[in-house]
Amino acid sequence: xxxxxxxxxxxxxxxxxxxxxxSAHVVLKEKLSRRGFLKANxxxxxxxxxxxxxxxxxxxxxxxxxxxxxxxxxxxxxxxEAGAVLRLPNRKLLERQSIRLTxxxxxxxxxxxxxxxxxxxxxxxxxxVVTNVDESSLGRALSPIVPTLGKVFRSHGxxxxxxxxxxxxxxxxxxxxxxxxxxxxxxFGFDHYHYASDARGHGQLVEATADWIRSGPSxxxxxxxxxxxxxxxxxxxxxxxxxxxxxxxxELPPNFDDDLRTKPRPQEEFxxxxxxxxxxxxxxxxxxxxxSYYLDLIERTDGYLGTILGALRRRSDAEDTIVVxxxxxxxxxGAHHLPFKGPFMYDELLRVPLxxxxxxxxxxxxxxxxxxxxxxxxxxxxALSGIEWPRPLPxxxxxxxxxxxxxxxxxxxxxxxxxxxxxxxxxxxxxxxEWKYNLYVAPGREIAAExxxxxxxxxxxHNIANLPTYRNVRQSLAQNLLEWRRNTKxxxx
Numbered sequence: 001x002x003x004x005x006x007x008x009x010x011x012x013x014x015x016x017x018x019x020x021x022x023s024a025h026v027v028l029k030e031k032l033s034r035r036g037f038l039k040a041n042x043x044x045x046x047x048x049x050x051x052x053x054x055x056x057x058x059x060x061x062x063x064x065x066x067x068x069x070x071x072x073x074x075x076x077x078x079x080x081e082a083g084a085v086l087r088l089p090n091r092k093l094l095e096r097q098s099i100r101l102t103x104x105x106x107x108x109x110x111x112x113x114x115x116x117x118x119x120x121x122x123x124x125x126x127x128x129v130v131t132n133v134d135e136s137s138l139g140r141a142l143s144p145i146v147p148t149l150g151k152v153f154r155s156h157g158x159x160x161x162x163x164x165x166x167x168x169x170x171x172x173x174x175x176x177x178x179x180x181x182x183x184x185x186x187x188f189g190f191d192h193y194h195y196a197s198d199a200r201g202h203g204q205l206v207e208a209t210a211d212w213i214r215s216g217p218s219x220x221x222x223x224x225x226x227x228x229x230x231x232x233x234x235x236x237x238x239x240x241x242x243x244x245x246x247x248x249x250x251e252l253p254p255n256f257d258d259d260l261r262t263k264p265r266p267q268e269e270f271x272x273x274x275x276x277x278x279x280x281x282x283x284x285x286x287x288x289x290x291x292s293y294y295l296d297l298i299e300r301t302d303g304y305l306g307t308i309l310g311a312l313r314r315r316s317d318a319e320d321t322i323v324v325x326x327x328x329x330x331x332x333x334g335a336h337h338l339p340f341k342g343p344f345m346y347d348e349l350l351r352v353p354l355x356x357x358x359x360x361x362x363x364x365x366x367x368x369x370x371x372x373x374x375x376x377x378x379x380x381x382x383a384l385s386g387i388e389w390p391r392p393l394p395x396x397x398x399x400x401x402x403x404x405x406x407x408x409x410x411x412x413x414x415x416x417x418x419x420x421x422x423x424x425x426x427x428x429x430x431x432x433x434e435w436k437y438n439l440y441v442a443p444g445r446e447i448a449a450e451x452x453x454x455x456x457x458x459x460x461x462h463n464i465a466n467l468p469t470y471r472n473v474r475q476s477l478a479q480n481l482l483e484w485r486r487n488t489k490x491x492x493x
Contacts, residue, residue: 063220063385064358065321066153067213067312068377070118070224071301072111072165072232073341075330076104076351078253078294085249086295090306094325097359099366099402104354105413105431106329106374109341112139112167113418114328114374115226119148119168119188121378121393123416123488130418133170137421142168142188147390149222149378150189156387159217161192163209164226195228206304210311219317220385227304231297234331235340237290238278244289247296252287253348255459258336262463264440264448266343266425267336274423279339287334294333322384323357326374335459343417343425345438346460350415350431358384361402368405371433372398373413394488414484426492430481436460437477443492451477 079086107117108124116122116129119142124130127146133139142148150160162185185193194208209225216223237244260267270276282290305325312318332338335348354372375395382389383397398409417427428439434455440448451465451474464470485493 062317062320063157064360065220065317066158066222066324066381066385067308067321068118068222068224068324068326068381069305069308070115070164070226071230071298071325071327071353072227073234073329073331074231074298074301074327074353075333075348076102076353077330077335077348078291078333079298079353081253082250082291082295085247087299088302090302090309091325091353091355094305094309094323094355094357095365097362097364098323098355098357099362099368099405101354101356101372101398101401102367102369103371104326104352104374105350105371105415106327106352107415108417109329109345109349109415110417110420111165111232111328113416115167116142117373117375117395118326118328118377119150120146121375121389121395122146123375123394123414124418125416125490125492126394126488129168130416131420133168135170138419138424141170144187148188149224149381150185152189152378152382152387152389153222153385154189154191156385157220158385159221160190160223161194161212161216161221162188162190162224162226163192163194163212164205164224165228166193166195166226190224206307209308213308213311214314216315219320225308227301230301230304231294231331233297234290234294235275237293237339240293241282241286241289244293246285246288247292250288250292250295252284252291253333253335253459255335255461256287256337258459258461260336262450263336263344264438264450266440267338270342270344271338274342275340275420276338276342279337290339291333294331319359321359322381323355324377324381325353325355325357326377327352328374336461342420343423343427343440345415345417345427345429345436347436350429358402366402366405368401368407370398370401370405370408371410371413371431372396372401373410376409412480414481416490428481428485428490428492430477430484432477435473435477437465437474437481439478439481441492449474449478 106114108114110132112129112133113124113131116124116127120127127142128140129142131137131139133141154160182192312321329341330349330352332340332348335346341349376398379389379393379395379397380399383399396409400407401409412430412432415429419425426441428441430437436452436454438450439446449465450463452460453464465474
Protein backbone atom coordinates (compact mmCIF):
# COMPACT_ATOMS: atom_id res chain seq x y z
CA UNK A 1 0.00 0.00 0.00
CA UNK A 2 1.23 3.48 -0.75
CA UNK A 3 2.21 6.09 1.74
CA UNK A 4 1.29 9.76 1.39
CA UNK A 5 1.62 12.55 3.85
CA UNK A 6 -1.29 12.90 6.21
CA UNK A 7 -3.06 16.24 5.72
CA UNK A 8 -4.22 18.49 8.47
CA UNK A 9 -7.76 17.30 9.11
CA UNK A 10 -10.28 19.88 10.29
CA UNK A 11 -12.35 19.30 13.41
CA UNK A 12 -15.28 21.23 11.98
CA UNK A 13 -15.78 22.24 8.38
CA UNK A 14 -19.43 22.21 7.42
CA UNK A 15 -21.60 22.99 10.42
CA UNK A 16 -23.04 26.08 8.82
CA UNK A 17 -24.67 24.54 5.78
CA UNK A 18 -26.56 21.40 4.75
CA UNK A 19 -24.63 19.85 1.90
CA UNK A 20 -27.15 17.55 0.20
CA UNK A 21 -29.97 19.82 -0.88
CA UNK A 22 -33.30 18.16 -1.58
CA SER A 23 -36.78 19.49 -0.85
CA ALA A 24 -38.62 18.12 2.18
CA HIS A 25 -41.61 17.55 -0.10
CA VAL A 26 -40.05 16.43 -3.37
CA VAL A 27 -37.09 14.24 -4.20
CA LEU A 28 -36.00 15.34 -7.65
CA LYS A 29 -33.07 13.72 -9.36
CA GLU A 30 -31.22 16.83 -10.49
CA LYS A 31 -27.52 16.24 -10.49
CA LEU A 32 -27.61 12.94 -12.36
CA SER A 33 -29.79 14.30 -15.15
CA ARG A 34 -27.20 14.47 -17.88
CA ARG A 35 -28.32 12.83 -21.09
CA GLY A 36 -25.90 9.90 -20.99
CA PHE A 37 -26.65 9.05 -17.41
CA LEU A 38 -30.42 9.21 -17.82
CA LYS A 39 -30.22 6.97 -20.84
CA ALA A 40 -28.40 4.37 -18.76
CA ASN A 41 -30.74 4.84 -15.81
CA UNK A 42 -34.11 5.25 -17.52
CA UNK A 43 -35.85 2.62 -15.43
CA UNK A 44 -34.70 3.87 -12.04
CA UNK A 45 -33.87 7.53 -12.38
CA UNK A 46 -35.47 8.89 -15.54
CA UNK A 47 -37.87 11.73 -14.77
CA UNK A 48 -38.11 10.59 -11.18
CA UNK A 49 -40.32 13.06 -9.33
CA UNK A 50 -41.77 11.74 -6.09
CA UNK A 51 -44.31 13.30 -3.81
CA UNK A 52 -43.33 13.05 -0.18
CA UNK A 53 -45.75 14.20 2.52
CA UNK A 54 -44.49 16.92 4.80
CA UNK A 55 -42.67 15.61 7.83
CA UNK A 56 -44.19 16.53 11.17
CA UNK A 57 -42.44 16.86 14.49
CA UNK A 58 -42.76 14.10 17.07
CA UNK A 59 -46.32 14.40 18.30
CA UNK A 60 -46.05 12.39 21.49
CA UNK A 61 -46.37 14.45 24.63
CA UNK A 62 -43.69 12.23 26.12
CA UNK A 63 -40.20 12.32 24.64
CA UNK A 64 -39.08 8.78 23.78
CA UNK A 65 -36.12 7.05 25.35
CA UNK A 66 -33.43 6.02 22.87
CA UNK A 67 -31.46 2.78 23.12
CA UNK A 68 -28.84 2.30 20.40
CA UNK A 69 -27.08 -1.05 20.11
CA UNK A 70 -23.94 -1.10 17.97
CA UNK A 71 -22.34 -4.35 16.90
CA UNK A 72 -18.86 -4.27 15.36
CA UNK A 73 -18.08 -5.47 11.83
CA UNK A 74 -21.48 -7.00 10.96
CA UNK A 75 -22.29 -7.32 7.26
CA UNK A 76 -25.84 -7.22 5.91
CA UNK A 77 -24.63 -8.83 2.68
CA UNK A 78 -23.29 -11.84 4.57
CA UNK A 79 -26.51 -12.21 6.54
CA UNK A 80 -28.57 -12.23 3.35
CA GLU A 81 -26.28 -14.86 1.83
CA ALA A 82 -26.45 -17.00 4.96
CA GLY A 83 -30.26 -16.96 4.90
CA ALA A 84 -31.90 -19.58 7.10
CA VAL A 85 -28.52 -20.92 8.24
CA LEU A 86 -28.23 -17.80 10.41
CA ARG A 87 -30.50 -17.91 13.47
CA LEU A 88 -31.33 -14.55 15.05
CA PRO A 89 -34.37 -15.09 17.28
CA ASN A 90 -33.98 -11.88 19.27
CA ARG A 91 -33.55 -9.75 16.17
CA LYS A 92 -36.70 -11.38 14.77
CA LEU A 93 -38.52 -10.56 17.98
CA LEU A 94 -37.42 -6.94 17.74
CA GLU A 95 -38.61 -6.77 14.12
CA ARG A 96 -42.23 -7.32 15.18
CA GLN A 97 -42.54 -3.65 16.12
CA SER A 98 -39.85 -2.17 13.92
CA ILE A 99 -38.88 -0.76 10.58
CA ARG A 100 -36.13 -2.72 8.86
CA LEU A 101 -33.99 -0.69 6.46
CA THR A 102 -32.70 -3.15 3.87
CA UNK A 103 -30.45 -0.63 2.10
CA UNK A 104 -28.57 0.93 5.00
CA UNK A 105 -24.99 2.02 4.36
CA UNK A 106 -22.13 3.36 6.45
CA UNK A 107 -20.01 6.36 5.48
CA UNK A 108 -16.73 4.51 6.06
CA UNK A 109 -15.71 0.83 6.21
CA UNK A 110 -13.80 1.37 9.44
CA UNK A 111 -14.61 1.65 13.14
CA UNK A 112 -13.67 5.15 14.28
CA UNK A 113 -14.55 6.98 11.07
CA UNK A 114 -17.97 5.35 10.85
CA UNK A 115 -18.70 5.83 14.55
CA UNK A 116 -17.87 9.51 14.27
CA UNK A 117 -20.71 9.87 11.75
CA UNK A 118 -23.16 8.10 14.06
CA UNK A 119 -22.13 10.26 16.99
CA UNK A 120 -21.97 13.65 15.25
CA UNK A 121 -24.13 13.43 12.13
CA UNK A 122 -21.08 14.58 10.11
CA UNK A 123 -19.00 12.84 7.49
CA UNK A 124 -15.63 11.64 8.87
CA UNK A 125 -13.56 14.36 7.18
CA UNK A 126 -16.00 16.96 8.58
CA UNK A 127 -15.81 15.53 12.10
CA UNK A 128 -12.02 15.19 11.83
CA VAL A 129 -11.98 11.42 12.50
CA VAL A 130 -10.86 9.90 9.20
CA THR A 131 -9.34 6.63 10.38
CA ASN A 132 -9.05 4.54 13.52
CA VAL A 133 -8.11 6.35 16.72
CA ASP A 134 -5.56 4.31 18.66
CA GLU A 135 -1.85 4.15 19.36
CA SER A 136 -1.00 2.30 16.13
CA SER A 137 -2.88 4.54 13.73
CA LEU A 138 -2.84 7.99 12.17
CA GLY A 139 -6.35 8.72 13.45
CA ARG A 140 -7.08 11.85 15.44
CA ALA A 141 -9.47 11.96 18.34
CA LEU A 142 -12.92 13.46 18.11
CA SER A 143 -12.87 17.00 19.44
CA PRO A 144 -15.14 17.62 22.45
CA ILE A 145 -16.28 20.90 20.87
CA VAL A 146 -18.20 18.97 18.18
CA PRO A 147 -21.92 18.46 18.99
CA THR A 148 -22.66 14.78 19.64
CA LEU A 149 -25.75 12.71 20.35
CA GLY A 150 -24.80 12.78 24.02
CA LYS A 151 -24.33 16.54 24.24
CA VAL A 152 -27.40 17.44 22.20
CA PHE A 153 -29.77 15.03 23.96
CA ARG A 154 -28.41 15.91 27.39
CA SER A 155 -28.98 19.60 26.66
CA HIS A 156 -32.66 18.73 26.07
CA GLY A 157 -33.13 17.04 29.45
CA UNK A 158 -32.04 13.48 28.65
CA UNK A 159 -30.02 11.38 31.05
CA UNK A 160 -27.24 9.88 28.95
CA UNK A 161 -24.96 6.85 29.18
CA UNK A 162 -22.47 5.07 26.93
CA UNK A 163 -21.44 1.47 27.63
CA UNK A 164 -18.81 -0.44 25.67
CA UNK A 165 -16.48 0.43 22.81
CA UNK A 166 -16.07 4.16 22.17
CA UNK A 167 -13.02 4.24 19.84
CA UNK A 168 -13.22 7.97 19.18
CA UNK A 169 -10.52 9.03 21.63
CA UNK A 170 -7.38 7.03 22.35
CA UNK A 171 -7.58 4.82 25.42
CA UNK A 172 -11.36 4.47 25.40
CA UNK A 173 -12.03 1.36 23.39
CA UNK A 174 -9.36 2.25 20.87
CA UNK A 175 -6.79 -0.38 21.61
CA UNK A 176 -6.03 0.57 25.21
CA UNK A 177 -8.39 -0.32 28.02
CA UNK A 178 -8.51 2.16 30.89
CA UNK A 179 -9.92 1.55 34.32
CA UNK A 180 -13.69 1.88 34.33
CA UNK A 181 -13.80 5.65 34.33
CA UNK A 182 -17.49 6.52 34.66
CA UNK A 183 -16.82 10.19 33.92
CA UNK A 184 -14.56 9.70 30.90
CA UNK A 185 -17.13 10.72 28.31
CA UNK A 186 -18.67 13.69 30.08
CA UNK A 187 -16.96 16.09 27.63
CA PHE A 188 -18.91 14.30 24.88
CA GLY A 189 -22.23 14.49 26.67
CA PHE A 190 -22.49 11.14 28.48
CA ASP A 191 -23.11 11.16 32.21
CA HIS A 192 -22.04 7.54 32.63
CA TYR A 193 -19.44 5.44 30.82
CA HIS A 194 -18.36 1.83 31.18
CA TYR A 195 -15.97 -0.19 28.99
CA ALA A 196 -15.60 -3.97 28.59
CA SER A 197 -11.87 -4.61 28.66
CA ASP A 198 -11.69 -7.79 26.56
CA ALA A 199 -13.77 -10.35 24.71
CA ARG A 200 -14.63 -12.10 27.99
CA GLY A 201 -16.01 -8.80 29.19
CA HIS A 202 -18.94 -9.03 26.82
CA GLY A 203 -21.06 -10.85 29.36
CA GLN A 204 -20.12 -8.31 31.98
CA LEU A 205 -20.96 -5.48 29.57
CA VAL A 206 -24.36 -6.98 28.83
CA GLU A 207 -25.10 -7.36 32.52
CA ALA A 208 -24.00 -3.78 33.19
CA THR A 209 -26.36 -2.68 30.42
CA ALA A 210 -29.26 -4.68 31.81
CA ASP A 211 -28.60 -3.30 35.30
CA TRP A 212 -28.53 0.28 34.00
CA ILE A 213 -31.82 -0.23 32.17
CA ARG A 214 -33.52 -1.93 35.12
CA SER A 215 -32.41 0.70 37.64
CA GLY A 216 -32.07 3.55 35.19
CA PRO A 217 -33.47 7.05 35.50
CA SER A 218 -36.96 8.18 34.75
CA UNK A 219 -37.63 9.12 31.15
CA UNK A 220 -36.26 10.45 28.94
CA UNK A 221 -32.90 8.73 28.60
CA UNK A 222 -30.35 7.97 25.88
CA UNK A 223 -28.24 4.82 26.18
CA UNK A 224 -25.69 3.67 23.61
CA UNK A 225 -24.31 0.13 23.97
CA UNK A 226 -21.38 -0.86 21.75
CA UNK A 227 -20.00 -4.41 21.66
CA UNK A 228 -16.19 -4.27 21.39
CA UNK A 229 -15.50 -7.73 19.95
CA UNK A 230 -18.68 -9.01 18.43
CA UNK A 231 -18.49 -9.95 15.63
CA UNK A 232 -15.21 -8.01 15.30
CA UNK A 233 -13.51 -11.12 16.75
CA UNK A 234 -13.50 -12.46 13.18
CA UNK A 235 -10.04 -10.88 12.99
CA UNK A 236 -8.85 -13.85 15.12
CA UNK A 237 -10.00 -16.31 12.46
CA UNK A 238 -6.50 -16.83 11.03
CA UNK A 239 -5.33 -18.31 14.33
CA UNK A 240 -8.47 -20.38 14.86
CA UNK A 241 -9.05 -21.79 11.36
CA UNK A 242 -7.85 -25.37 12.13
CA UNK A 243 -10.23 -25.71 15.09
CA UNK A 244 -13.35 -24.20 13.51
CA UNK A 245 -16.13 -26.57 12.49
CA UNK A 246 -17.85 -25.88 9.16
CA UNK A 247 -21.51 -25.07 9.75
CA UNK A 248 -23.87 -27.23 7.66
CA UNK A 249 -25.41 -25.16 4.89
CA UNK A 250 -22.78 -22.41 4.86
CA GLU A 251 -21.53 -21.56 1.37
CA LEU A 252 -18.89 -19.43 -0.29
CA PRO A 253 -20.01 -16.02 -1.56
CA PRO A 254 -20.98 -15.85 -5.26
CA ASN A 255 -18.14 -13.38 -5.98
CA PHE A 256 -15.50 -15.48 -4.22
CA ASP A 257 -13.40 -16.14 -7.35
CA ASP A 258 -12.68 -12.51 -8.25
CA ASP A 259 -8.95 -12.34 -9.04
CA LEU A 260 -8.75 -8.52 -8.54
CA ARG A 261 -6.81 -8.07 -11.80
CA THR A 262 -9.00 -5.16 -12.94
CA LYS A 263 -9.14 -3.52 -9.51
CA PRO A 264 -7.04 -0.67 -8.10
CA ARG A 265 -3.63 -1.85 -6.90
CA PRO A 266 -4.20 -1.30 -3.13
CA GLN A 267 -6.60 -4.26 -3.06
CA GLU A 268 -3.91 -6.68 -4.21
CA GLU A 269 -1.40 -5.02 -1.87
CA PHE A 270 -3.78 -5.64 1.02
CA UNK A 271 -3.58 -9.35 0.22
CA UNK A 272 0.14 -9.56 -0.43
CA UNK A 273 1.55 -7.17 2.18
CA UNK A 274 -1.33 -6.21 4.49
CA UNK A 275 -3.72 -7.92 6.91
CA UNK A 276 -5.09 -10.10 4.13
CA UNK A 277 -1.78 -11.93 3.87
CA UNK A 278 -2.95 -14.38 6.53
CA UNK A 279 -5.50 -15.80 4.08
CA UNK A 280 -3.19 -16.39 1.10
CA UNK A 281 -2.79 -20.11 1.83
CA UNK A 282 -6.44 -20.78 2.65
CA UNK A 283 -8.35 -23.29 0.58
CA UNK A 284 -12.10 -23.27 0.08
CA UNK A 285 -12.62 -25.37 3.22
CA UNK A 286 -10.72 -22.78 5.26
CA UNK A 287 -12.92 -20.01 3.88
CA UNK A 288 -16.00 -22.02 4.87
CA UNK A 289 -14.56 -22.22 8.39
CA UNK A 290 -14.02 -18.46 8.34
CA UNK A 291 -17.64 -17.86 7.35
CA SER A 292 -18.88 -20.39 9.91
CA TYR A 293 -16.99 -18.60 12.68
CA TYR A 294 -18.37 -15.26 11.54
CA LEU A 295 -21.87 -16.71 11.64
CA ASP A 296 -21.24 -17.98 15.20
CA LEU A 297 -20.15 -14.50 16.29
CA ILE A 298 -23.25 -12.82 14.84
CA GLU A 299 -25.49 -15.35 16.59
CA ARG A 300 -23.62 -14.74 19.86
CA THR A 301 -24.34 -11.03 19.48
CA ASP A 302 -28.01 -11.85 19.06
CA GLY A 303 -27.89 -13.56 22.45
CA TYR A 304 -26.54 -10.38 24.01
CA LEU A 305 -29.36 -8.46 22.35
CA GLY A 306 -31.88 -10.81 23.97
CA THR A 307 -30.60 -10.07 27.48
CA ILE A 308 -30.79 -6.33 26.88
CA LEU A 309 -34.30 -6.47 25.41
CA GLY A 310 -35.41 -8.63 28.34
CA ALA A 311 -34.37 -5.89 30.75
CA LEU A 312 -36.09 -3.25 28.66
CA ARG A 313 -39.40 -5.14 28.56
CA ARG A 314 -39.58 -4.93 32.36
CA ARG A 315 -39.68 -1.13 32.27
CA SER A 316 -42.99 0.67 32.31
CA ASP A 317 -41.75 3.00 29.54
CA ALA A 318 -40.68 0.21 27.16
CA GLU A 319 -43.31 1.24 24.59
CA ASP A 320 -41.89 4.74 24.58
CA THR A 321 -38.35 3.53 23.87
CA ILE A 322 -36.79 3.71 20.41
CA VAL A 323 -34.38 0.80 19.92
CA VAL A 324 -31.79 1.08 17.14
CA UNK A 325 -29.80 -2.00 16.14
CA UNK A 326 -26.99 -1.49 13.63
CA UNK A 327 -23.24 -1.90 13.07
CA UNK A 328 -20.28 0.35 12.29
CA UNK A 329 -19.26 -1.56 9.13
CA UNK A 330 -19.21 -5.04 7.65
CA UNK A 331 -16.67 -7.75 6.83
CA UNK A 332 -15.58 -9.10 3.44
CA UNK A 333 -16.21 -12.70 4.48
CA GLY A 334 -14.31 -14.09 1.50
CA ALA A 335 -16.03 -11.96 -1.12
CA HIS A 336 -13.46 -11.16 -3.84
CA HIS A 337 -11.18 -13.59 -1.96
CA LEU A 338 -10.74 -10.92 0.72
CA PRO A 339 -11.00 -11.19 4.52
CA PHE A 340 -11.68 -8.53 7.15
CA LYS A 341 -11.76 -4.90 5.95
CA GLY A 342 -9.35 -2.75 4.01
CA PRO A 343 -8.87 -0.24 1.14
CA PHE A 344 -12.00 -1.26 -0.76
CA MET A 345 -15.61 -0.08 -0.82
CA TYR A 346 -17.58 -3.20 -1.60
CA ASP A 347 -21.12 -3.55 -0.30
CA GLU A 348 -19.93 -6.33 2.02
CA LEU A 349 -18.27 -3.54 4.02
CA LEU A 350 -20.68 -0.68 3.45
CA ARG A 351 -24.10 -2.35 3.88
CA VAL A 352 -25.03 -3.11 7.48
CA PRO A 353 -28.13 -4.19 9.37
CA LEU A 354 -30.37 -1.34 10.50
CA UNK A 355 -33.47 -1.96 12.56
CA UNK A 356 -35.43 0.69 14.44
CA UNK A 357 -38.07 -0.44 16.88
CA UNK A 358 -40.60 1.97 18.35
CA UNK A 359 -43.61 0.14 19.84
CA UNK A 360 -45.54 3.39 20.20
CA UNK A 361 -45.37 3.79 16.40
CA UNK A 362 -45.16 0.22 15.09
CA UNK A 363 -47.72 -2.51 15.76
CA UNK A 364 -46.47 -4.68 12.89
CA UNK A 365 -43.22 -5.09 10.96
CA UNK A 366 -42.37 -2.46 8.35
CA UNK A 367 -39.73 -2.88 5.64
CA UNK A 368 -38.21 -0.09 3.56
CA UNK A 369 -35.82 -0.45 0.63
CA UNK A 370 -34.96 3.26 0.58
CA UNK A 371 -31.24 3.92 0.74
CA UNK A 372 -30.16 5.52 4.01
CA UNK A 373 -26.77 6.28 5.52
CA UNK A 374 -25.53 6.13 9.09
CA UNK A 375 -24.83 9.87 8.82
CA UNK A 376 -28.65 10.11 8.81
CA UNK A 377 -29.09 8.55 12.25
CA UNK A 378 -28.41 11.72 14.27
CA UNK A 379 -30.95 13.94 12.45
CA UNK A 380 -33.50 11.11 12.45
CA UNK A 381 -33.25 10.38 16.17
CA UNK A 382 -33.32 14.08 16.96
CA ALA A 383 -36.49 14.53 14.89
CA LEU A 384 -38.19 11.54 16.52
CA SER A 385 -37.39 13.01 19.94
CA GLY A 386 -38.59 16.51 19.09
CA ILE A 387 -35.04 17.87 19.32
CA GLU A 388 -33.52 20.46 17.03
CA TRP A 389 -29.83 19.88 16.31
CA PRO A 390 -27.80 23.04 17.09
CA ARG A 391 -26.44 23.31 13.54
CA PRO A 392 -27.49 22.06 10.09
CA LEU A 393 -26.32 18.55 9.32
CA PRO A 394 -25.43 16.93 5.99
CA UNK A 395 -27.56 13.86 6.72
CA UNK A 396 -31.28 13.37 6.18
CA UNK A 397 -34.10 12.71 8.63
CA UNK A 398 -35.58 9.44 7.34
CA UNK A 399 -38.38 9.13 9.92
CA UNK A 400 -40.76 9.78 7.02
CA UNK A 401 -40.22 6.12 6.11
CA UNK A 402 -42.00 5.02 9.30
CA UNK A 403 -45.34 5.91 7.73
CA UNK A 404 -44.30 5.92 4.06
CA UNK A 405 -41.79 3.05 3.66
CA UNK A 406 -41.86 3.23 -0.15
CA UNK A 407 -40.71 6.87 -0.21
CA UNK A 408 -37.23 7.57 -1.50
CA UNK A 409 -35.08 9.46 0.98
CA UNK A 410 -31.84 9.25 -0.96
CA UNK A 411 -30.92 8.68 -4.58
CA UNK A 412 -27.23 8.40 -3.70
CA UNK A 413 -25.02 7.74 -0.73
CA UNK A 414 -21.43 8.84 -0.18
CA UNK A 415 -18.62 7.08 1.64
CA UNK A 416 -14.93 7.59 2.30
CA UNK A 417 -11.81 5.78 3.41
CA UNK A 418 -8.44 7.12 4.48
CA UNK A 419 -6.13 4.34 5.63
CA UNK A 420 -5.29 1.76 8.26
CA UNK A 421 -2.42 1.83 10.72
CA UNK A 422 0.17 4.03 9.02
CA UNK A 423 -0.80 2.99 5.48
CA UNK A 424 -2.70 5.65 3.57
CA UNK A 425 -4.93 4.84 0.56
CA UNK A 426 -7.79 7.37 0.46
CA UNK A 427 -10.97 6.51 -1.45
CA UNK A 428 -14.12 8.51 -2.17
CA UNK A 429 -17.34 6.71 -3.17
CA UNK A 430 -20.73 7.48 -4.61
CA UNK A 431 -23.38 4.75 -4.82
CA UNK A 432 -26.83 4.92 -6.40
CA UNK A 433 -29.40 2.14 -6.79
CA GLU A 434 -27.74 1.13 -10.07
CA TRP A 435 -24.14 2.31 -9.98
CA LYS A 436 -21.11 2.53 -7.73
CA TYR A 437 -18.09 4.70 -8.46
CA ASN A 438 -14.95 4.58 -6.30
CA LEU A 439 -12.16 7.12 -6.75
CA TYR A 440 -8.75 6.41 -5.23
CA VAL A 441 -7.17 9.78 -4.48
CA ALA A 442 -4.17 11.58 -3.04
CA PRO A 443 -4.05 15.27 -2.04
CA GLY A 444 -4.98 17.22 -5.16
CA ARG A 445 -4.93 14.32 -7.61
CA GLU A 446 -6.72 11.16 -8.70
CA ILE A 447 -4.92 7.81 -8.75
CA ALA A 448 -7.35 5.09 -9.87
CA ALA A 449 -11.05 4.40 -10.27
CA GLU A 450 -13.51 1.54 -10.29
CA UNK A 451 -17.15 1.48 -11.32
CA UNK A 452 -19.84 -1.19 -11.19
CA UNK A 453 -23.21 -1.73 -12.83
CA UNK A 454 -25.03 -3.00 -9.74
CA UNK A 455 -28.05 -4.28 -11.65
CA UNK A 456 -26.03 -6.51 -13.97
CA UNK A 457 -23.13 -7.11 -11.59
CA UNK A 458 -24.39 -6.98 -7.98
CA UNK A 459 -21.24 -8.77 -6.79
CA UNK A 460 -19.03 -5.92 -8.07
CA UNK A 461 -16.72 -8.20 -10.00
CA HIS A 462 -16.40 -6.39 -13.34
CA ASN A 463 -14.72 -2.99 -13.10
CA ILE A 464 -16.14 -0.97 -16.00
CA ALA A 465 -14.61 2.39 -15.09
CA ASN A 466 -12.45 2.55 -18.21
CA LEU A 467 -14.89 1.14 -20.76
CA PRO A 468 -15.91 3.74 -23.38
CA THR A 469 -19.53 2.51 -23.31
CA TYR A 470 -19.93 3.86 -19.78
CA ARG A 471 -18.07 7.15 -20.22
CA ASN A 472 -21.16 9.34 -19.77
CA VAL A 473 -22.29 7.48 -16.67
CA ARG A 474 -18.83 7.74 -15.16
CA GLN A 475 -18.64 11.46 -15.86
CA SER A 476 -22.01 12.06 -14.19
CA LEU A 477 -21.08 10.04 -11.13
CA ALA A 478 -17.67 11.71 -10.94
CA GLN A 479 -19.25 15.16 -11.12
CA ASN A 480 -21.71 14.36 -8.33
CA LEU A 481 -18.90 12.97 -6.21
CA LEU A 482 -16.83 16.08 -6.83
CA GLU A 483 -19.73 18.34 -5.81
CA TRP A 484 -20.15 16.39 -2.57
CA ARG A 485 -16.44 16.67 -1.84
CA ARG A 486 -16.53 20.41 -2.47
CA ASN A 487 -19.65 20.96 -0.37
CA THR A 488 -18.21 19.03 2.55
CA LYS A 489 -14.76 20.64 2.16
CA UNK A 490 -12.82 17.46 1.55
CA UNK A 491 -9.20 18.25 2.55
CA UNK A 492 -7.86 16.01 -0.23
CA UNK A 493 -9.20 18.20 -3.04
